[in-house]
Amino acid sequence: MRGTRHIAVVFLLFINVQDVFGSEEEGIHTQDRRLLLNDPQTLLTQIEALQRETQTMKTEMNTMRTQVTTQQTQIHSLENKRHEDGITGGKPHHEPGGGVNTLCLPHDPDNASHNFPTSLQSAAHVYGDEYEFTYGNIARDDDVPCAVCHLQSATSVLMIPAKTTCPSGWTMQYHGYLVTDNDDSGWHVTDFISLHGDPEYLTEGARQHNLNGHVLYPVAAVCGSLPCPPYKSGQYITCVVCSL
Template sequence: MAFSLCLLFVLGSIVFSLQDQTIPEVSSPQDETVRDVHSPDDQIVREIDRRLLLNDPQTILVQLEAIQREMQTLKTLVNSQQTKIQSMQTLETLVNTQQTKIQSLDTLVNSQHIQMQSLQSQLTKTANQGLGTTYTVWGRKNCPALNGTSTVYSGISAGSPYHVGGGGANTLCLTHNPDQPPSDFPTYREKDGWLYGSEYQFTYRNYAIDDDVPCAVCLAAYSTAVLMIPSKTSCPSSWNVEYRGFLTSQSATDGRPSYDYMCLHENAEYLTEGARQQNYNGHLFYPVITQCGSLPCPPYINAKYVTCVVCSK
């Protein structure tokens, strides 16, 4: 439709231009008139009037054939451009399809990566289960909730009384719900060992002197080793901090039995069973200080309290 309209427009333009042309009239040689025209500059222009009949079929046919050839050339060019445009559109569609596929694959890869990380974490936890180790935190009712550590039980610190020689040297974490021995077990005898509850012998932060000392037994489920390092508040490389605190033990008074050294939690609390600060003087927790001489100073400082840290791996 558009091509036909364009052809009619071109034909109309040609006819209109032919009507405006001045073409010499066909005549015999004797009827030809030659005139001299003098311009203001004395230039002579020879004019020969000729006329072309507008109804000459041969002339119109030649013009139409030329127009048809031009239109055919233009049509061929247009078709070629349309073919190129269609090819480009097809290529663009293909590129968009490939981009969509790439995005889908990228999403799939990310999803698989997350799943692999999750499976690896589960595998590590599964491999470590059953290989855990235990330790006791002194001065706290529950274990620190980190590094996969959980509370086995909450208890009461106890040990040999401060004023009696003999007995056990280590401090125990007793349970809150003891199981009684069988009824036929031997009864009290004069020289049996004694077990007393523990008391703080100093005041600091959350507790006061003569408050009872709680404890908790902890399971470090993903660790195979636990150690207490005195005089440090940080763990070696690749070890995890379970808790930090201060070194405690028995008083240095002559004739008193020796206790083990314990790492008392830096934010220790008091036992809530019974009244506070009842001075029964049982198993006592004293802080530990340094003494220069055989102990090198520096790096140590005389009469300074000693820090500690419990580490797991």
């Protein structure tokens, strides 16, 4: 019985010692936490972490804005229906008279009345267009296609030379390069047109025939009355078509 009583006492003392040590450790941990909260370095670390989280949120918001803008542009493009594909044409480069504007001619022309005109001395001519340069998918002397498009939600359409972006509030339809006839002596004026930045040729059967007619060349800047800078001598002029 005496031995059993000793074991019981030792056991009880062991448990009490554990309780005492446990209470001391909890007190130490509580004190450590108080010290950490009062530590300037800890507060600085927490502030820096919050700043990083804020910057991450700003980046994600900017990404979301960009995605929304892209989707709006895609929706707007889907609303814009291509009305007609055609053949680009105009007056031949070697004739001084005739029209100066570039035309988008249909693939299925209708004949004029059999009695038109009733009398005639001379007539102007319309030729198909040819590229006089190589770029991307097109080669020199390829025939030039065109398209006439309908913008359902636009009230104004504007071509801006020497720009590839639209003013604030406007929607870009496409951007590309300014083209027109050559400046060689004896060649005559035509209008400036905005060629799409990813141009196409008419058909495989209309490639590089070199029949001339209404021809298209890039347009380069010339310093003088055109200020340089901001322009550079010889730089090719870009363009953008915008709608509002």
